[in-house]
Amino acid sequence: MSDNKIHVYLMPGMAANASIFDGIKLPKDQFIVHTLEWFVPDKGMSLVDYAKKMCEKIENPNPVLLGVSFGGMLVQEMAKIIPTHKVIVVSSVKSKHELPKRMIFAKYTKVHKLLPTGLVNNVELLAKYAFGETVTKRLHLYEKYLSVRDKYYIDWSIDQIVNWDQEAPAENMVHIQGERDAVFPMANIEDCISVKNGTHTMIIHRARWFNEHLPTIILK
Secondary structure: HHOOOOOEEEEEEOOOOOOHOOOOOOOOOEEEEOOOOOOOOOOOOOOHHHHHHHOOOOOOOOOOOOEEEEEHHHHHOOOOOOOOOOOEEOOOOOOOHHHHHHHHHHHHHHHHHHOHHHOOOOOHHHHHHOOOOOOOOOHHHHHHHHOOOOOOHHHHHHHHHHHOOOOOOOOOOOEEEEOOOOOOOHHHOOOEEEEEOOOOOHHHHHHHHHHHHHHHHHHO
């Protein structure tokens, strides 16, 4: 930690870019914030190998890793590779046991392979996958947020999510979940900080809550 400041790395959710964190403002006298971006995986790349490659982008020792949704799964894999100060997952899951039934169903039936991911340039459809909500009002905003539209990346991401094999949560981890999350419903989640009326996109729409609470959560 340079100058005794804590380095915080933010990892967006599936198909999203770092603009989802535009509303997040942490006190500059305590934290240095960095953002990470998705890259298209090599053919046949595992999530573990992807995490190793992403770890190469971490330039500071013992960082805080904060990941949203699928990014939350990724930062948990990264924390198995590098030492971290803390791992915070938002709108995500901590083990395969917290995945919703439809995703477990997909794992065994491979139904997720039939999803029309070729329509990745249809932002409405992509938002349904990535954010779990139907968007018509704020379509221009979602076009800004959801910029990773490579079909191979989308197929790979969905496959990694439904086949994620983590048995138990790691220690030194904080899970923040919205009570109205439609992608990873609260009913399956244990031991988390719940955000009243928070949806899967609360990192965008409830940025004020995060700005109020994240400093304390990180320093705890």
